[in-house]
Amino acid sequence: MSKLNRLFRNHKFSHKDSIIVATQPESVYAESFRKIPINIKYSRVDDEPRVIQITSSLSGEHKSTSAANIAAVYRELGHKVILVDCDLRKPSIHRITGLVNTDGLTDYLVGNTDYANLIKQTRFEIDVINAGNPVPFPHVALRSEKFKNLIAKLRESYEYVIVDSPPLLLVTDSLIIGEICDTAVFVINQRTTKKNAAKEAIRLLRESNIPIAGIVLSNTAKRIRRVSKYYSYKYKYTSKK
């Protein structure tokens, strides 16, 4: 399976400051996200995936952080993008984007809010759909026709729909979500994800015929970069001028 990119570990993260692509656009971490949309595109050149699910095997593997930053890269490229929090059990996109978790997906699906209230604008210029208030059976809400129709509507209104989702090995929700997305991005936390867990989660995706665009390897150790000959040459060359 192709690697979409590696994301280094060395950042102090807090949920409210984790869209590094927007807050520290020149950092190495932000830069590593910028290759992901290109690699997703080339995972299926003839039919570019536009509704993209971000998932992983277990909790805390950097799915939500990756989803938000990938959305920010599409935005940076000038696209109209929406980030949808489909982790109805442990939502976090509202915190990452500085919103309050009201009028969200669950509220829409049970008829407590309408489409106009559902779409939230953020300071990152990414539209967001919050997860909403907890419901007793999230997987039932996600299986509804109303959810399918919502994703179909978002597909018409936005160029890219980035869907954050729960861990594959804990609940079935991600497989249900995957069925209506174009592709899945699988996040592996290099420090915590066990090989067998990743293998099993990927097996589940394949068994459900969910296409996988590739893997994002998060929390990787930072290599010390040697200054390449090319760069030192270029520096000397320009400094003579």
Ligand SMILES: Nc1ncnc2c1ncn2[C@@H]1O[C@H](COP(=O)(O)OP(=O)(O)OP(=O)(O)O)[C@@H](O)[C@H]1O
């Ligand atoms: N590259 C990174 N380096 C260090 N910490 C990170 C990095 N990316 C995310 N984090 C932090 O790790 C924690 C878990 O990240 P995140 O919420 O994105 O994971 P998740 O896979 O969505 O978890 P869950 O399954 O619980 O929803 C968060 O506190 C986040 O700020």
Ligand SMILES: [Mg+2]
């Ligand atoms: Mg999450």
